[in-house]
Amino acid sequence: MSNRAEPNAAPALATCPVSKTNSRKINRRTLEHLLKPDAINKMQNVQYYYCDELSCDVVYFSGQALPYFTKDDLTVKVFHKDNGDDVNVCYCFDWTRGRIKEQIRSTGQSTASQEIAQLVKDQKCICDITNPKGRCSLGDVNRVIKEVKQQLKL
Numbered sequence: 001m002s003n004r005a006e007p008n009a010a011p012a013l014a015t016c017p018v019s020k021t022n023s024r025k026i027n028r029r030t031l032e033h034l035l036k037p038d039a040i041n042k043m044q045n046v047q048y049y050y051c052d053e054l055s056c057d058v059v060y061f062s063g064q065a066l067p068y069f070t071k072d073d074l075t076v077k078v079f080h081k082d083n084g085d086d087v088n089v090c091y092c093f094d095w096t097r098g099r100i101k102e103q104i105r106s107t108g109q110s111t112a113s114q115e116i117a118q119l120v121k122d123q124k125c126i127c128d129i130t131n132p133k134g135r136c137s138l139g140d141v142n143r144v145i146k147e148v149k150q151q152l153k154l
């Protein structure tokens, strides 16, 4: 998808005002899709960034001295900031940590990454607006599968 509508002058990375985490740019449409209406109303015409630090409540911030958006401002739980089983890893096809764990517990394997890869291939993936990080979840899904297998000693 094109980034033409995004401000181009902003630096590729910015530092989170709270955790100081180096953070990547995020498209406006991701915020517009995931923020609660009150938060959307507070959006400014600036480049926003996504903080992926687990311990940090900030999800989106701008490089400017403007209000940032925290976990409570989003309509979904953020994978990188919440270790719960009810949290989505893949937001397009509803793979939560719990669903992946359950599948591995009962079958010893997870089909999540193959299924997601196929759906991405079929262009049914809309991670750029459903996933708070604005990108495909496949890397996170593979990491979770690996972690669960390690926990279960598979």
Ligand SMILES: [Zn+2]
Binding pocket: 016, 017, 018, 019, 020, 021, 051, 052, 053, 056, 057, 058
């Ligand atoms: Zn942060």
